[in-house]
Amino acid sequence: MQIVESVSRMLELSRDWPPKAKVGFVPTMGYLHAGHLSLVQQANLLCDITVVSIYVNPAQFGPKEDLANYPRDIDRDLQLLGNSQVDYVFFPTTKEIYPENYRTWVEVDGLSGVLCGGSRPGHFKGVATIVLKLVNIVKPHLMFMGEKDFQQVVVLQTMLRDLNVSTQIVPCPIVREKDGLAMSSRNVYLNPQEREQALCLSEAIQIIKSLYKKGITNSDELIRRGSEIIERKDGRLDYLKLVDSNSLEDMTVADSHTRIILAVFIGRTRLIDNQAMV
Amino acid sequence: MQIVESVSRMLELSRDWPPKAKVGFVPTMGYLHAGHLSLVQQANLLCDITVVSIYVNPAQFGPKEDLANYPRDIDRDLQLLGNSQVDYVFFPTTKEIYPENYRTWVEVDGLSGVLCGGSRPGHFKGVATIVLKLVNIVKPHLMFMGEKDFQQVVVLQTMLRDLNVSTQIVPCPIVREKDGLAMSSRNVYLNPQEREQALCLSEAIQIIKSLYKKGITNSDELIRRGSEIIERKDGRLDYLKLVDSNSLEDMTVADSHTRIILAVFIGRTRLIDNQAMV
Numbered sequence: 001m002q003i004v005e006s007v008s009r010m011l012e013l014s015r016d017w018p019p020k021a022k023v024g025f026v027p028t029m030g031y032l033h034a035g036h037l038s039l040v041q042q043a044n045l046l047c048d049i050t051v052v053s054i055y056v057n058p059a060q061f062g063p064k065e066d067l068a069n070y071p072r073d074i075d076r077d078l079q080l081l082g083n084s085q086v087d088y089v090f091f092p093t094t095k096e097i098y099p100e101n102y103r104t105w106v107e108v109d110g111l112s113g114v115l116c117g118g119s120r121p122g123h124f125k126g127v128a129t130i131v132l133k134l135v136n137i138v139k140p141h142l143m144f145m146g147e148k149d150f151q152q153v154v155v156l157q158t159m160l161r162d163l164n165v166s167t168q169i170v171p172c173p174i175v176r177e178k179d180g181l182a183m184s185s186r187n188v189y190l191n192p193q194e195r196e197q198a199l200c201l202s203e204a205i206q207i208i209k210s211l212y213k214k215g216i217t218n219s220d221e222l223i224r225r226g227s228e229i230i231e232r233k234d235g236r237l238d239y240l241k242l243v244d245s246n247s248l249e250d251m252t253v254a255d256s257h258t259r260i261i262l263a264v265f266i267g268r269t270r271l272i273d274n275q276a277m278v
Numbered sequence: 279m280q281i282v283e284s285v286s287r288m289l290e291l292s293r294d295w296p297p298k299a300k301v302g303f304v305p306t307m308g309y310l311h312a313g314h315l316s317l318v319q320q321a322n323l324l325c326d327i328t329v330v331s332i333y334v335n336p337a338q339f340g341p342k343e344d345l346a347n348y349p350r351d352i353d354r355d356l357q358l359l360g361n362s363q364v365d366y367v368f369f370p371t372t373k374e375i376y377p378e379n380y381r382t383w384v385e386v387d388g389l390s391g392v393l394c395g396g397s398r399p400g401h402f403k404g405v406a407t408i409v410l411k412l413v414n415i416v417k418p419h420l421m422f423m424g425e426k427d428f429q430q431v432v433v434l435q436t437m438l439r440d441l442n443v444s445t446q447i448v449p450c451p452i453v454r455e456k457d458g459l460a461m462s463s464r465n466v467y468l469n470p471q472e473r474e475q476a477l478c479l480s481e482a483i484q485i486i487k488s489l490y491k492k493g494i495t496n497s498d499e500l501i502r503r504g505s506e507i508i509e510r511k512d513g514r515l516d517y518l519k520l521v522d523s524n525s526l527e528d529m530t531v532a533d534s535h536t537r538i539i540l541a542v543f544i545g546r547t548r549l550i551d552n553q554a555m556v
Contacts, residue, residue, distance in 0.1 A: 007442065011442070011444065015444070019297065101436075102440055103386050103387045103388050103389060103436055103440060104384065104385070104386050104387070104406075104436060104437050104440035104441055105384070105385050105387065106382065106383070106384055106385075106441075107382070107383050107384075107385065108381050108382050109381045109382070109383065110381050111381060128382075129441075132441055133440075133441055133442050136441055136442040136443055136444070137442045158379075158381055158382060159382045162380055162381060162382035162411075163382055163384075163407075163410055163411055163414055164285065164289070164411050164414040164415045165414050166289065166293070166414070
């Protein structure tokens with residue numbers, strides 16, 4: 001495994017990817033968990049070369065968000081990746097990613113202002129910009145992303161398609177703890193009581209799915225029943241929506257293309273989760 | 279010369295550019311003149327494969343601008359390019375460039391809102407977006423652009439650098455008519471009297487340069503003297519500025535890095551021109 005710390009070195013490598021080799025890329029913000037490692041596994045399965053980036057992107061954090069406290073443990077990350085047949089770890093500095101006089105931003109209209117984009121203004125502008133930069137630097141054929149950040153996957157698929165970038169996204173299923181909590185680097189913020197409360201996200205999804213199976217398709221009704229679960233566990237709902245999987249638009253009546261998607265504050269920690277209705 | 283009308287065909291070609299071949303790209307809006315052909319010549323000189331695109335990009339025209347009337351003559355363009363050792367002409371449709379549900383835009387902060395960007399809101403957002411798309415489709419090593427659109431060159435160089443795109447811009451000198459008028463597809467709008475008036479742009483630049491040579495460096499003074507030339511010929515000044523060549527910021531005192539840059543309405547036609555102070 002090679003650790004690449006400079007953009008110019010990574011560009012040298014990507015300029016000379018072997019012509020027949022398929023290159024897979026897993027962009028991360030580090031503090032890796034089994035969810036990330038499942039992406040690496042999938043990349044290894046489908047590609048000849050696997051590149052993982054570790055970069056906590058300041059541009060996607062709001063001024064009052066947890067950039068400074070975002071968990072970091074590069075030694076542990078490198079050890080995990082070293083055990084996972086990764087070929088290159090790209091670990092750039094902010095000085096090189098956003099040099100003085102940096103001016104260019106990518107916006108995906110419509111999809112970026114809803115759901116998490118409504119609660120986190122500018123977040124998806126930061127995400128779209130860093131991912132386009134990383135893709136241009138690494139030049140992968142496939143990029144592996146977890147569906148836990150479902151809106152992120154939709155925004156980035158749209159961005160890559162609109163800008164005629166050849167890289168394809170491979171969305172990968174959410175990896176969960178045994179009790180159902182979606183894995184997230186932010187779970188480390190939870191104290192034991194909050195860890196218990198945090199189950200309300202996956203439980204809300206489960207109740208909605210089971211009601212839908214019983215024939216209830218009215219979104220207001222389904223959302224009301226899901227929200228009750230959150231309230232019962234003292235979660236503070238940011239949003240809970242039933243949206244179209246492609247357009248992310250609210251659906252008044254749920255159907256087989258509906259995605260259940262939610263964000264909840266547990267104490268001061270904001271957690272997200274989502275699942276297809278069927 | 280091959281004419282390529284679909285994005286997918288162009289992507290097939292660019293995916294398989296011969297490994298050692300240098301690819302040069304000249305993006306145009308058609309209605310070609312000697313200025314465009316000088317870019318082609320330069321591309322032929324420095325590259326193994328020359329690609330020219332012809333696409334009148336609606337996204338860079340304001341609602342009250344001349345999109346509908348912008349001059350077009352594809353047959354003549356193809357004949358000119360056929361005589362100029364061009365390998366590929368990329369001639370896409372708007373339906374394929376901006377399909378339904380198109381959502382993604384690239385913005386270059388700071389540089390896009392001044393000069394022409396002040397008079398044409400959204401213009402450089404449209405320019406940056408289409409050029410990034412074309413570069414992703416054509417995958418050139420070098421892109422040849424005329425300095426007549428000086429701000430465009432600066433905006434696009436910044437965009438490509440910021441987004442880590444490997445394509446390099448080769449800025450090429452303005453080609454002028456014998457009497458000094460900078461070549462432009464829009465010159466066709468001018469009636470004989472306006473054609474004579476239009477000389478005020480290059481004349482204003484010349485007077486400023488000659489005054490600078492005589493030791494006048496105060497920008498206000500130089501701009502006043504240049505503006506007099508425009509007024510004398512009944513040109514309506516949009517702007518006349520002395521700016522830093524890199525930052526495009528106004529300079530109060532002119533020096534060797536200063537660019538003289540202006541936009542003038544001659545009748546209903548908006549013309550631009552610029553030149554280095556030395």
